[in-house]
């Protein structure tokens with residue numbers, strides 16, 4: 001599976017440029033699309049799943065032009081939109097059975113086996129007889145992913161999957177995706193939560209005001225920030241002074257002090273230790289330095 005996006009732009013009728021000359025190549029495995037709210041992630045997702053037309057540029061999916069081959073492309077797609085909350089008055093298994101029927105699984109026996117396997121995969125087998133609209137928020141999200149997966153898509157597009165989920169559900173959701181990333185499926189995960197872009201993403205892009213600000217592996221993004229993350233301890237007064245000078249990434253209270261992580265070339269005048277950066281550090285650094293976005 002290979003998705004090629006060339007010089008893609010989207011301008012809404014009100015003149016807003018949501019995407020500007022986006023170039024990306026996405027292959028099987030997990031691709032993370034990261035960016036702040038309004039960066040253009042949902043616009044790109046909707047265009048990829050043929051729900052919205054682009055203004056200019058070209059997208060091909062396994063060589064098929066998305067503008068000309070919608071009918072051939074749609075059966076390859078699975079989509080979990082950001083606001084997937086609609087659950088009719090069906091039991092959990094019935095809802096999935098319905099999705100399976102829509103995806104073209106006609107034989108009842110084949111569907112029953114596929115539905116049971118999918119319920120197991122997303123951890124909903126135990127609640128299969130519960131009404132879908134009575135599931136918890138996290139369970140609904142898992143049912144959302146199940147309805148997208150039951151059609152055995154080659155390209156799976158997931159928009160902001162973990163918004164509103166508690167940490168346990170977030171981890172569970174990520175594990176479902178990382179299992180999938182082992183298969184020949186291109187999974188495009190759009191999020192503004194850095195933690196969602198896990199180590200299973202072999203490639204990622206950072207979208208900012210409709211443009212691709214970075215495209216590469218998470219490791220490459222992290223490489224940019226090596227040697228620039230510092231940890232130090234200050235008291236209340238010291239904290240106030242530090243905030244004026246440096247980009248602060250995290251603040252943890254520790255006894256009568258604060259344990260602080262800052263981003264800087266160096267931190268003179270402080271007893272700071274250099275620490276190993278992670279993706280969150282890299283994201284903050286990139287936004288602050290390359291994009292001149294004030295995060296303080």
Ligand SMILES: Nc1ncnc2c1ncn2[C@@H]1O[C@H](COP(=O)(O)OP(=O)(O)OP(=O)(O)O)[C@@H](O)[C@H]1O
Pocket residue numbers: 012013014016017018035036037038039040041042043044160192
């Ligand atoms: N139908 C529309 N008409 C006009 N402007 C729109 C429309 N849809 C989105 N926009 C604007 O385009 C920009 C990108 O929106 P989009 O929803 O793609 O961003 P996003 O990165 O997904 O953000 P969020 O996470 O908040 O949804 C935003 O400024 C948004 O207000």
